[in-house]
Amino acid sequence: MVTFVDVPLMRQWVGEHGAAALIRDLVPYLEADFRRWPEFDKVARVASHSPVGVIELMPIADAASYGFKYVNGHPGNPSRGLQTVTAFGMLADVASGYPVLLAEMTILTALRTASTSAMAARHLARPGSRVLGLIGAGSQAEFQILGMRDVVGIDTVRAWDTDPAALDKLERHADSLGVELVRARSAADAAEGADIITTCTADKAYATVLTDAMVAPGVHLNAIGGDCPGKTELDAALVRRSSVFVEYEPQTRVEGEIQQVAADHPVTELWRVLTGGAPGRESEADVTLFDSVGFALEDFTALRFLLDRVGGTAHAGSVDLIADPADPKDLFSLVAAPRVAWRLA
Amino acid sequence: MVTFVDVPLMRQWVGEHGAAALIRDLVPYLEADFRRWPEFDKVARVASHSPVGVIELMPIADAASYGFKYVNGHPGNPSRGLQTVTAFGMLADVASGYPVLLAEMTILTALRTASTSAMAARHLARPGSRVLGLIGAGSQAEFQILGMRDVVGIDTVRAWDTDPAALDKLERHADSLGVELVRARSAADAAEGADIITTCTADKAYATVLTDAMVAPGVHLNAIGGDCPGKTELDAALVRRSSVFVEYEPQTRVEGEIQQVAADHPVTELWRVLTGGAPGRESEADVTLFDSVGFALEDFTALRFLLDRVGGTAHAGSVDLIADPADPKDLFSLVAAPRVAWRLA
Missing domain, CATH: 3.30.1780.10 (ornithine cyclodeaminase, domain 1)
Structure with a gap:
């Protein structure tokens, strides 16, 4: 069993x-x-x-x-x-x-995605980050907020979605979320003043839900919705401006935000930051990007x-x-017709 | 559900x-x-x-x-x-x-493997084939026999296994099999007089359970046990002598008997024989080899x-x-704590 x-x-x-x-x-x-x-x-x-x-x-x-x-x-x-x-x-x-x-x-995927995002943010965002800009209020939204709250220390969430019903849904869960929830009027408004910006939208397209101009110095970007060939969320200029961290480089080259930039654009696998084998954030003004596509690990x-x-x-x-089967080489015994009982002479 | x-x-x-x-x-x-x-x-x-x-x-x-x-x-x-x-x-x-x-x-895999072997044999073995040489009497054996019996017309099976207990097990199922079952004394003895020879052994090694000399002209070989890199059953000379048919060439090149021969050794994908796009057996004396590794289809x-x-x-x-969830964007509703009831004033 x-x-x-x-x-x-x-x-x-x-x-x-x-x-x-x-x-x-x-x-x-x-x-x-x-x-x-x-x-x-x-x-x-x-x-x-x-x-x-x-x-x-x-x-x-x-x-x-x-x-x-x-x-x-x-x-x-x-x-x-x-x-x-x-x-x-x-x-x-x-x-x-x-x-x-x-x-x-x-x-379980919603939990692990929230944990992974929070883990990356804890290692890459500026210490003391308190404001999360959340772009995309679908299935992942509440889980993302809880992870950023308890693991990173976020206390304010500025949320935006093109679908008002998704923001309504998020509001209905406000009591469970334990953060100050701000209903943003646009993606730019959600990004305004954010220490961390999470993009988790679902369109299978080269979308630009976040432009370079919306992102202030020092922000940590948690880009989790771009995870397929032909499915991205960030302005290519924003990717080029950021220090990029990935899960498994061979997969992210095909699926991540970095499919928009040169194949040799420098990236750091996140595990190397955790082991001390590579630097994470290098200054207060760095824009760090966790280009997360979701990895089997x-x-x-x-x-x-x-x-x-x-x-x-x-x-x-x-x-x-x-x-x-009792005899491992006797699979057939599991499906063979019942034996004919001995006939009496 | x-x-x-x-x-x-x-x-x-x-x-x-x-x-x-x-x-x-x-x-x-x-x-x-x-x-x-x-x-x-x-x-x-x-x-x-x-x-x-x-x-x-x-x-x-x-x-x-x-x-x-x-x-x-x-x-x-x-x-x-x-x-x-x-x-x-x-x-x-x-x-x-x-x-x-x-x-x-x-x-279900035992059934589909038997059906696939039987399908290939019906298209590649000589019409009128009646004797099956079976080398390897493990889990697949009875299923293979039933397929070759009902789809191809086999009425006699010459079986061999290095493990006498496996042959004993096969004998215990003789009543269910409806063929004349001959307990061979060696692999060569099993192959003797066979129209079709099935090899289904399990060792993860370059084994040679069947040598070139054991195989008479006109035989159809159904090689199903060599299905991993480093796991083969046939003499390389026997592979070279045969007309080779495979399921999906890119997979079989890595996993099949043909991993022993040159990478450009000619093979025919079986589906092409079924559609009439490629010849199958071309003469009574041909040795045909279905180098089967098992394919997802x-x-x-x-x-x-x-x-x-x-x-x-x-x-x-x-x-x-x-x-x-009732609202597809509200996955969180499935795990959120129950709402606090309205407090009375």
Whole structure:
């Protein structure tokens, strides 16, 4: 039997602990795994593109565990009452190849994305950052705010979305968010006075939701919505002006904001900042850009965290996914017709 | 909710219809999909190798459906009471990215591998083939025999395995197999007089379970156990002597028997034989080799067949894998703490 966390169990678990606490507790797990980056067998995710979206598989392994996530991205889904991004994932045992954990990851991805953004901001934003400019108030918004609040110390959020209903939704959650929420009148207004600007929009297009002129010196940019070939959010001039930090360079060159600039534009993999192998922010006036596309390691870490927390508890169900005959070479015994009973003479 | 066929449901389904009938009925599905080969978005599978085995993801899509399989290969597993190969897989809707079907695929893979082998043999073996030499009597053996029996017309099987217990197991299933089963004394003895020789051994090594001298003119070789870099079964001289047919050339060059020969050694993709775009067997004396490594399309087809057959029946369960908030942009509502009730004045 494989441990299984389905949607109801995930909701119960997150509801019980609170999204904010889990986002915060996941950060040290992420930092630990990013610091041992060279130990992982890494590959750019495998994407299948269609005119309306993308479906991706994101595998990764260390010597003990293998993980992968299935995730889609369909910007037109909300207009049909469906979510832009849904996901599920798995951990398996490298020694046997047997799955260990199957889990819904739509909710878990929102947590890990918030934790990853917060982790990067803690290492790259100016100390004392208090104001977040949030451009895009979709599914990720509340999770992003909670991570930036508890991990970085943000207390004010200036939010903007082209869809007023998305801002209304954010306002409805104001009590749960514990920050001063400012309804901005434009993207430029959201960016005004921000220490950190998060862009999390969904259009599969070369969009410019943030121009160079909107960004003051010293800002940390957390660009998480540009994550596909042909899907970006930032002005190319803004990218060129920033110190760029990425998760896994070979993937981000194809999918990130940096697809807009030269293939040899200098970037630093974030793990090197965490290990002290590369500098992060170098001055108060630096614009730092975390060009985040989402990398398989973050999902692996989230699944590892989930299993540590729910394994053996009431939040862990199970599923019979692996056929397991008594004689491992006798798979046929599982489906063979029942034996004819001995006939009496 | 995602339709889910777990191990008990799969066993019930196969038990009710019989493995032989399902293997036979899957063949026209495979032929139909192989004939529309250019419609698929194909990629070599993504493998994660460890010293003891491999874990692979095998994605593929057409304009309507996306499918993938998770599968491992761990030759040392049976010595620990575990299976060499386990698998599960999924179909999803390309238009929305939402999963549609999740299924165990350890049993389903055995069916599809038998169907694929039988389909290839029907197109490549000499008409009237009746004797199968079977080298390797592990998990695949009975399924292979049933496919070759019902699709190709095999009535005699000469079986060999270095593990006598595997041959004992095969003998115990003799009543279910409906063929004359001959216990060979060696690989050469199994190959003696065979019209078709199937090699399905599991060692992750450059093994030579079949030498050139063992193979008579006119034989069709169905080589299914060499399916990893560094894992082959045939004498290189035998490969060079044969007309080689493969599933997806870019994958087979890396994983198949042809990794032993020159990178430009001529091969024919099997789908081209099915569409009439390339010749198959060209003479009675030809040795034809189906250098089969297993390709994602076969799993896609098997999942499509499964869904057609079990959808809406008692063999289809369901699983709550996709978080689905009423407002698609309000994922947070699924995990937010309950609202504080209005306080009375």
